[in-house]
Amino acid sequence: MTTAIARMRNIGISAHIDSGKTTLTERVLFYCKKIHKIHEVKGKDGVGATMDSMDLERERGITIASATTAVEWADHSINIIDTPGHVDFTIEVERSLRVLDSAVLVLCSVGGVQSQTITVDRQLRRYNVPFIAFVNKADRIGANPAKVRDQIADKLGHKSVLMQIPIGLEGAFCGLVDLVAMKALYFDGPEGEIVRIEEIPGELAAEAARGREALLDAASLHSDELTEALLEGGASEELLRAAVRKGVLSRRLVPVFIGSAYRNKGIQPLLDAVVHYLPNPAEVENRAMDLDAGGAERVLEADPAAKTVALAFKLEDGPYGQLTYVRVYQGALRRGEDLVNTRSGQKIKVGRLVRMHADTMAEITEAGPGDIVALFGVECASGDTFCSPGLNLAMTSIYVPEPVISLAIDPVDKTAADRVAKALNRFTKEDPTFRTHVDPESNETIIQGMGELHLDVYIERMKREYRAEVRTGMPQVAYREAISQAVEFDYTHKKQTGGAGQYARVIGRLEPLAKGAFEFVNEVKGGRIPREFIPSCEKGFRAVLRKGPLIGFPVIGIRVVVADGNYHPVDSSDIAFQTAAQGAFRQVYMKAKPQILEPVMKVSVEGPSEFAGNIFATISQRRGIIISSVEDGSFSRVDAEVPLGEMFGYSNVLRSLTQGKAEFTMEFLKYGRVPTHVSEMLTEQHLETERKKSQR
Amino acid sequence: MTITVKEELIKRSPLRVLEKSISGGLGRGNIGVLASRKGVGKTACLVHIAADKLLQDQHVIHVSYASRVDHIVTWYEDIFKEIAKAPKMRAALDEFDELIRRRVIMNFKQDGAKTEQVLRSLEAMIVHGNFRAETVIVDGLDFAQAGPDDLRKFKDFAGRLGLEVWFSASLKGDEPLFDERGIPREIESLLGIIDCLISLQHHGDHVHFNLVQDHGRLAPKHLGLKLDPTTLLIAKESRPRTR
Numbered sequence: 001m002t003t004a005i006a007r008m009r010n011i012g013i014s015a016h017i018d019s020g021k022t023t024l025t026e027r028v029l030f031y032c033k034k035i036h037k038i039h040e041v042k043g044k045d046g047v048g049a050t051m052d053s054m055d056l057e058r059e060r061g062i063t064i065a066s067a068t069t070a071v072e073w074a075d076h077s078i079n080i081i082d083t084p085g086h087v088d089f090t091i092e093v094e095r096s097l098r099v100l101d102s103a104v105l106v107l108c109s110v111g112g113v114q115s116q117t118i119t120v121d122r123q124l125r126r127y128n129v130p131f132i133a134f135v136n137k138a139d140r141i142g143a144n145p146a147k148v149r150d151q152i153a154d155k156l157g158h159k160s161v162l163m164q165i166p167i168g169l170e171g172a173f174c175g176l177v178d179l180v181a182m183k184a185l186y187f188d189g190p191e192g193e194i195v196r197i198e199e200i201p202g203e204l205a206a207e208a209a210r211g212r213e214a215l216l217d218a219a220s221l222h223s224d225e226l227t228e229a230l231l232e233g234g235a236s237e238e239l240l241r242a243a244v245r246k247g248v249l250s251r252r253l254v255p256v257f258i259g260s261a262y263r264n265k266g267i268q269p270l271l272d273a274v275v276h277y278l279p280n281p282a283e284v285e286n287r288a289m290d291l292d293a294g295g296a297e298r299v300l301e302a303d304p305a306a307k308t309v310a311l312a313f314k315l316e317d318g319p320y321g322q323l324t325y326v327r328v329y330q331g332a333l334r335r336g337e338d339l340v341n342t343r344s345g346q347k348i349k350v351g352r353l354v355r356m357h358a359d360t361m362a363e364i365t366e367a368g369p370g371d372i373v374a375l376f377g378v379e380c381a382s383g384d385t386f387c388s389p390g391l392n393l394a395m396t397s398i399y400v401p402e403p404v405i406s407l408a409i410d411p412v413d414k415t416a417a418d419r420v421a422k423a424l425n426r427f428t429k430e431d432p433t434f435r436t437h438v439d440p441e442s443n444e445t446i447i448q449g450m451g452e453l454h455l456d457v458y459i460e461r462m463k464r465e466y467r468a469e470v471r472t473g474m475p476q477v478a479y480r481e482a483i484s485q486a487v488e489f490d491y492t493h494k495k496q497t498g499g500a501g502q503y504a505r506v507i508g509r510l511e512p513l514a515k516g517a518f519e520f521v522n523e524v525k526g527g528r529i530p531r532e533f534i535p536s537c538e539k540g541f542r543a544v545l546r547k548g549p550l551i552g553f554p555v556i557g558i559r560v561v562v563a564d565g566n567y568h569p570v571d572s573s574d575i576a577f578q579t580a581a582q583g584a585f586r587q588v589y590m591k592a593k594p595q596i597l598e599p600v601m602k603v604s605v606e607g608p609s610e611f612a613g614n615i616f617a618t619i620s621q622r623r624g625i626i627i628s629s630v631e632d633g634s635f636s637r638v639d640a641e642v643p644l645g646e647m648f649g650y651s652n653v654l655r656s657l658t659q660g661k662a663e664f665t666m667e668f669l670k671y672g673r674v675p676t677h678v679s680e681m682l683t684e685q686h687l688e689t690e691r692k693k694s695q696r
Numbered sequence: 697m698t699i700t701v702k703e704e705l706i707k708r709s710p711l712r713v714l715e716k717s718i719s720g721g722l723g724r725g726n727i728g729v730l731a732s733r734k735g736v737g738k739t740a741c742l743v744h745i746a747a748d749k750l751l752q753d754q755h756v757i758h759v760s761y762a763s764r765v766d767h768i769v770t771w772y773e774d775i776f777k778e779i780a781k782a783p784k785m786r787a788a789l790d791e792f793d794e795l796i797r798r799r800v801i802m803n804f805k806q807d808g809a810k811t812e813q814v815l816r817s818l819e820a821m822i823v824h825g826n827f828r829a830e831t832v833i834v835d836g837l838d839f840a841q842a843g844p845d846d847l848r849k850f851k852d853f854a855g856r857l858g859l860e861v862w863f864s865a866s867l868k869g870d871e872p873l874f875d876e877r878g879i880p881r882e883i884e885s886l887l888g889i890i891d892c893l894i895s896l897q898h899h900g901d902h903v904h905f906n907l908v909q910d911h912g913r914l915a916p917k918h919l920g921l922k923l924d925p926t927t928l929l930i931a932k933e934s935r936p937r938t939r
Contacts, residue, residue, distance in 0.1 A: 154764060612817050616825030626825055628765045628801035631809060631817060639765075 005282045005302055008370045009078045009274055010327075012096045014124070015106035016116035020136045024106060024261040025069075025080060031193065031267055032071035032078075068325060068372050070355045073271045079372040097123055098395075099313045099327035099372060102248075102278035103131040104270070109143035109258075113151040115604035115637060115665050121156045130248050132255050132277055134270055138166050139173045139260040149256045160254040161218040163244075164269065165211050167204065176258060176266055177208045179215045180237055185269060192264025218253060219243040241276050248277045281370025286329050288385070288393040291342060298393060300330040302369035307331050307388035308339060311395040312380050315430045324375045325356070329395070331388060333367045333375075339386040342394050348386065352376040381429055403435055403448035404599040404644055404668050407455050408473035410444065419468035420445070427458055434458060441693070448478070451666065452648060477645040478599060479682065480671055481548030482557040483592035486511040491584035492566070493576055502573065504580035505566035506537055510592050511559040518545060519559040529565040533577040537562050540581025549586060550594050551686040556671070557597075560585075596679045597671040599644040605654065607662025609636040614657045622646035623675070641669060645678075702751060705779065710921055710932045711748045717919050718892050718910045722862070724830070725855040726911070727847070727889065731865040731880045732896035733873065737903055738864035740928040741896070742833045743771045745862055747779060750795040754830040757821060758801045759814065761836035765803050768835075772796065778927040800827055811846040815853050822857060832861045839865045839883055847889045878908050878916045894919070901925065904933075 015021040068081045081096045097103070103124060107117060124131055133152060135145040145166055152160040167175040167184060175186040177200050184201060188194040200208050216235070220227040223243035229235040247253025257273055259266015282302040288309055289295040300309055308331030316323045326333065333339075337350050354361040354374050367373040380386075385394045411417035424436045424447070434455075435448040449455045452475055462468040488509045495502040506529070513519055520538045529537070541560045548555040565580075603624065605615050609631050615638050619626050624642035647666065654662050674682070706712075715721040722728045730738045746756045760768055776792050800821060804814055821827050834850070854861045867873045869882050879887065880895060887893070893909040903923040907915060924931040 609813070609817070613820030613824040616821050616827075620824070620826040625797050626800050626821070626827065628769075628803060629817065629821065630765060630803040631813070632805045636817075 004304075004368060005370055006280050007076045008280050009076060009278050010081075010099070010101040010281060010370060010372060011078060011274055011278060012081045012100040012103040012129075013106060014097075014103050014120045014131075016108065016111065016114040016120070020108070020261050021106045024134070024136060024267070027261045027264060027267045028080065028271065029069065029071060030191065031271065032073050068356050068374075070372075074275050076275045078271075078274060081372070096313075097127045097129055099311060100129060101281055101284045101370070103129050104274065105131050105133045105254075107133060107135050107148050107152075108140075109135050109137045109145055109148060110140050111606075111635070112144075112148040112632075113155040114606055115639075118156065119665070119667070121158075125251075128251065130251050130279060132248060132257065132273055133160065134266075135256060135258045136261055138169060138258050138265070139171065139263045141170050143169050143173070145169075145256070145258045152254055152256065158254045159218065159247075159252060160256050161215050162211055162258075163215065163255045163273070164258050164266075165204065165207055166258050167201065173260060173263065173265065176269065177204055177211070178269065179208065179211045180240055182208065182212060187265045187268075192267070195268050215244075216240070219247065222247040222250070222253060245277045249279050249283060286395075288329070288395050291392040291394055295394075300393075303330065304332045304368040307391050308333065308337075308386070309388075309391065309393050309395070310339070310386045312375075312378070312382060312384045312386065315380075315382055315426075316374075321376060322378070323356075324378045324380060326373060326375055326386065328367050328369050328371045328373070330369055332369070333371075333373065335365045338389060340389055340391075341380055341384050342387050342392050343381070343384045346379070347389075348378050348380075350375065351378075382432055402478075402668075403433060403450060404478050404601075405451060405455065406446050406448040406476045406478060408439070408442070408444040408446055408476070409459070409470040410473075412469045412471060416468045416470065419466040420462060420470060423458075423462045423466040423468055427461070444473070450668070453651070475648055477643075479551060479553040479674075480557075480597040481550045481553055481555045481594050482597055482671075483510055483512050483555070483589070483594050485593050487588045487592040489584040489588045491580055491587055493580035493583050495576075501568075501571040502576040502579065503566075503568035503571035504533070504573075504576040506562055506577070506580045506584050507564035508560065508562040508584075510585070510588065511561065512592075513557045513559040515557075517554075517556040517558075518542065521559060521561040523561055523563040524565060528567075529562065529577070530567055530572070533567065533572065533574065534562070536574045536577035537565075537581045540578035541585060543578065544582040544585045548594065549589050551596060551682050553596075555594075596674045596682055598674045598678075600641050600669050600672040601644050601647060601666040602669040603640045603642045603647070603664060603666040605638045605640070605662055605664040607636060607658050609634050611658040611662055612636045612638070615654075615662060618650070618653060618657065622650070641672075642666075643672070643674070644668075706748070706751055709748055709751075710930050711745060713921060713932060714894075714905070714919060714930070717907055717917065722860045722892055723911075724858045724860050725851075726891035727851050727854060727861050727863065728892040728894070729863045729865050729883070729886075729890050730894050730896060731867055731883060731908075732903075734866050734868070736896045736898065737923045737928060738866070738896060739771060739835055740775070740923065741930055742835050742862055742864055743768075743775045744930050746799065746831065746833050747772065747775050747795075749831045750798055751779075753798070755798045755828050756800075757818065757827070757829045757832045758799060759818070759832060759834045759837075760801060760803050761805070761809070761838070762803070765801055768801050768803075772799065775929065778929050781927075800825075800829075811842065811849050815849060818853070819857070829859060832859050834861060834863045836866075837863060839886070840868065844886055844889060847886055851889055877914065878906055879914075880908075896923065905930070 013021045013025055068079060071078050071080065081100060105120065107113065135148045137143060138145060146162065149160050149162050152158050163180065164176040164178055166173055167177060175184055177184050182200065184198045186196040186198065188196050216230060219240055220230060220243065223246055226235050226239050226243040229239055244253060244255055248255065255277060257266065257270050259270060261267060286300045287297045288300055290298050310326045310328045310333060312324050312326050314325040333350055333353060335350055335353050339348050339350060341348060353364050353367060355364055356374050364373065387393055411420045427434050428436055433450050437446055439446050447455055447458065459470060459472060462470060486509055490507045492505040493502060520541065522534050524534065545555040545558065607615060612629065616626060619638065619640045619642060622642050623646050624640045627639045627641060629636060629638045650664065654664060730741055732738055746758060749756050758768060762768065802817060802821065818832065822829055850861060865883055867880050867882050874880055874895065878895060887909060890909060891911050895906045895908055896903050897906060905919040905921040907917040907919050909915065920933050921930055922933050
């Protein structure tokens with residue numbers, strides 16, 4: 001391992017919305033001397049925080065796309081990805097996590113573990129990302145970092161330990177006691193840039209001793225050396241740090257740091273912690289799939305001399321042209337070298353190579369393992385892997401959920417139409433959960449995504465960045481159809497209209513499938529259907545499943561078994577068997593008691609307890625099922641399952657009912673059966689549109 | 697078919713034995729308490745009682761003072777899995793998704809939650825949340841902290857909204873926990889408010905159920921029920937014991 005790699009950290013900053021992570025990032029940039037002035041989110045100076053590069057983000061005070069930036073601290077180079085907090089944009093969070101080696105989980109001293117924290121924690125777990133916790137906003141009324149530490153243990157199930165204790169809290173918060181060095185830290189200067197080290201104030205001595213004791217207990221579990229040293233009378237700071245580091249790397253210990261980014265307190269110790277406790281790229285095992293060996297896993301080496309493997313994890317169309325963010329896992333990216341995109345097989349030449357800092361960039365000529373940099377002028381999609389010629393690896397595919405909501409958009413004029421096309425092209429490349437297609441029947445452009453807010457943001461971006469105005473239709477839920485009982489079919493397709501005829505017969509059954517969308521089973525024996533026509537049958541069924549007869553949505557959860565059939569030596573063909581399969585399906589589908597399924601969302605609403613009744617009411621009015629309600633003092637969280645179709649406009653309703661004090665997040669949970677009255681209404685609507693179409 | 701299996705399951709439930717012993721069941725507006733030392737199996741029993749109500753298409757609110765909701769969710773899954781293991785009862789598990797829609801978990805932090813606030817939230821759930829609960833399970837209320845006043849508030853609430861409320865009471869004191877009539881000494885002062893009181897006690901390797909009070913009447917009686925140590929379900933005792 002080279003010193004260069006040992007001195008590198010790739011970190012993400014993940015948190016619940018409004019925990020202040022953009023403010024925190026801003027301070028980090030400031031103390032690392034990347035920026036010379038601090039701007040606030042929703043800042044009065046009208047400039048906005050540096051990391052929110054998009055106008056829209058500035059206006060809404062939220063971070064949507066993660067911008068990467070590189071900083072230097074204590075002789076270490078730290079790549080930071082500022083990740084979005086809203087669930088609608090979790091694809092961004094997930095993509096960031098895939099390329100990061102570790103994370104700082106930001107929590108609010110008042111709110112503690114919130115619904116989004118739980119989601120982020122789950123994601124960190126999925127990608128096995130080690131992390132440390134930063135309990136922000138210690139200056140706020142009701143701040144209780146110790147309680148937040150307990151919640152990390154209770155609600156997230158992590159062994160966690162306080163690394164510091166606050167000196168004063170809420171308005172009186174003025175510094176920290178470092179439990180490793182056993183010193184008090186104060187943050188002086190107009191922007192807290194001077195760290196003053198003092199002895200621990202007498203009134204905190206006992207509490208600090210207790211905190212130190214707990215820290216030693218937790219850390220010694222991860223180091224026999226430390227345990228021994230403690231038995232012999234004392235442990236050095238290095239030994240203690242090494243033990244905590246071991247715990248963090250194995251994800252068995254979460255050290256908790258405290259501060260207030262807004263008040264410029266606790267940031268420098270947090271940066272030290274990133275350097276002390278989080279892994280360098282060589283300490284994280286990364287794997288790729290070998291496409292030449294049937295996808296077998298291969299461990300990558302963080303060696304700059306090895307053959308190159310890099311992942312394109314984000315695309316951005318900026319003022320400087322198309323930018324491709326890549327993470328190097330093995331080998332190095334060097335200007336002028338050739339690489340192969342293993343998905344498309346296309347060769348690319350590494351051109352301009354830059355290190356990003358939010359909106360500005362620094363030109364470089366080489367990037368080694370662990371580096372996160374951006375390439376110019378490369379054609380590719382998010383998730384593509386670049387390798388040195390001769391290697392054929394793919395970084396494990398990033399988990400992409402299916403879109404659950406769609407919206408018809410209609411450009412206001414011809415100019416807008418061209419711009420919309422351009423915008424859509426870029427958005428779909430950037431964000432795999434955002435999709436678009438033209439409905440062949442209505443000729444409308446349909447956009448699909450993960451929620452109302454997700455699509456709203458793209459419509460806004462079209463307007464702002466592409467000056468493309470569009471009219472939008474009503475959001476449409478992505479329904480599905482499914483059969484509820486098995487049914488047999490026996491269908492003969494026969495056509496004799498001069499020339500070559502068509503003949504095919506298929507016999508078999510349709511069965512409900514508990515898991516998965518579609519399964520095709522071939523049980524034909526003795527060549528009753530010649531082998532070459534079996535794929536034709538499958539193709540026929542697949543085609544007809546795309547548009548269910550009930551309401552025109554895809555049919556899922558179905559197993560098709562073809563057991564028998566018949567053919568004609570001359571008249572049977574690929575197309576004849578496809579047609580027979582489709583005919584068979586249409587003939588018996590209604591007998592299989594088809595049902596309509598709707599996306600059901602896992603909804604989590606948080607707000608002051610006094611509004612619990614209002615929140616319960618909104619869920620119950622929306623055909624929702626309340627799973628649980630958790631009251632912690634004056635704060636409540638309600639977890640529920642609600643059909644997506646009922647959630648349109650919910651944010652407005654919730655805001656007005658709770659004076660803007662409650663917020664909610666939601667994510668796709670499952671497909672659930674719609675109740676009879678909704679089913680009838682949807683079928684009716686479908687018939688109506690079909691009738692209108694045929695009249696036209 | 698499913699219905700007959702379910703009916704069978706309800707009919708055969710050991711909880712029918714319990715109901716028989718307490719004059720046909722706890723009944724709406726009444727308060728029942730399961731008392732024992734910590735770790736004997738009160739939560740398992742409460743979840744079993746709730747599961748039995750859910751099987752009978754009733755709505756249940758499970759109030760808990762524990763720190764994590766997912767543990768409670770797992771309790772229900774496990775109990776239903778065990779119930780469904782009975783012969784021919786597999787169908788019950790298929791219905792789990794349906795049944796569980798009639799249960800809401802309400803979690804409160806012990807130190808912060810005043811009984812008034814808990815009841816206010818319960819009422820909000822029933823009235824605003826349109827959740828027509830018939831039974832409320834209250835697990836983990838600290839009886840050392842909550843005095844007669846709190847319990848009386850629960851009782852009034854149960855009466856007003858027509859609820860059957862089951863509590864667990866953790867006994868923490870020194871031995872003997874029970875007096876000569878089998879009454880747990882720590883909650884003796886609450887006997888006037890409690891309608892039905894059942895104690896759980898270790899006897900050798902088994903946990904037995906003793907009825908202490910039945911609808912206001914002191915009626916010490918062994919119930920002929922035990923807690924199955926592997927399934928954690930309430931089960932009939934093979935050989936009824938006599939006291």
